[in-house]
């Protein structure tokens with residue numbers, strides 16, 4: 001054995017552990033004695049073992065402890081002992097006398113049963129009669145004291161006491177280390193006690209002459225650790241964003257919370273009307289949003305009376321009162337169209353002459369129950385195009401381009417309803433796993449009523465795509481919950497190839 005080489009490969013910790021293993025010692029003891037934390041001792045132990053310097057042995061010990069019931073019996077006496085005590089002075093008692101002991105029926109039956117089995121008593125009708133040696137029962141009581149002190153017990157009583165819930169049994173496995181003859185030999189060599197440098201500092205790098213260094217094996221085979229990776233949803237988001245940027249869209253930034261005003265009012269959702277229930281909303285307690293009075297006024301006016309152009313009625317409005325009192329309530333955004341309208345207000349309406357294309361990929365929140373196609377919190381891919389002469393064909397064209405880039409080819413559209421778009425289109429994708437069409441998006445041409453308050457008269461087309469549903473189609477999943485806890489299979493998520501959603 002080339003001791004010198006081996007010694008050079010040991011760290012100071014390895015050496016300490018080897019020294020502590022001259023005699024058979026448990027890892028816990030070594031950890032206390034050296035002292036080093038348990039994991040470091042274990043790591044050194046594995047290494048010393050692989051070098052043949054120590055042996056590792058597992059030893060399992062069984063421990064007993066008193067349960068709550070056991071503790072009570074230890075304090076008051078075992079039921080069988082207490083029954084016997086009562087009996088010793090009188091030689092004969094009735095079952096009814098046992099009531100004084102404050103034991104329950106089951107405890108009394110067990111106690112008398114044991115006394116009979118051990119041959120200490122006999123029963124006749126309602127009578128219990130002392131008939132034999134009492135010492136066996138005393139023995140049982142002393143056992144409790146032994147367990148209380150952490151001592152060992154064995155024999156039949158262990159299983160009886162466990163069954164009666166008096167004691168609990170647990171197993172504890174300890175690792176013991178002891179040096180092999182080679183290990184002991186190594187410790188004796190002169191080199192072993194010489195200190196080797198095992199950490200480089202700038203100082204040592206400057207003054208290294210004359211020092212002895214620990215040897216590193218750069219060829220040793222180290223298992224690749226299970227490292228984390230980004231969830232495929234996050235990777236998909238990046239891909240979706242890149243695709244939209246390559247299609248000429250700019251990203252919109254937004255917050256998770258929104259006011260009722262931006263989530264509903266600006267889009268002409270009718271108040272106190274089932275329209276608002278399409279988006280089942282989470283409210284934020286005790287929060288109020290700041291709103292522009294001027295804009296509220298305009299929205300209220302359009303809501304109530306519609307609008308005219310060149311004295312020509314283009315919309316009659318809802319002809320009912322718009323109540324502003326709930327508009328500044330705060331909610332968790334139920335759709336990213338709220339964000340779209342903020343952009344219409346802040347950017348598009350200020351640069352009306354220029355065409356614009358914006359997107360956002362962000363979370364929305366709805367009070368929905370988890371199921372294969374619903375999550376209460378999910379990503380929406382919102383898109384909006386503002387330009388001359390846009391029509392439904394353009395909208396559908398964007399769907400094919402967008403989903404085509406993601407490799408989702410089987411899509412179709414069908415008419416649907418939104419309070420704020422007309423016409424409106426639902427987008428469906430074919431899920432091969434479920435063998436059916438599932439809704440993957442919703443879209444439309446914004447109604448003039450929703451745009452007039454922002455001074456926009458041209459057409460604006462927009463959509464909201466469901467990101468997790470699209471990813472489920474791409475990965476052939478039947479249930480979007482496979483993408484998130486608690487239904488995820490981590491091995492599946494670790495194994496999903498990003499390439500499988502790229503090509």
Ligand code: PHE
Pocket residue numbers: 334335336337418421442443444462463464465
């Ligand atoms: N906001 C709609 C939804 O959440 C999607 C949509 C966006 C529809 C833009 C039309 C226009 O389902």
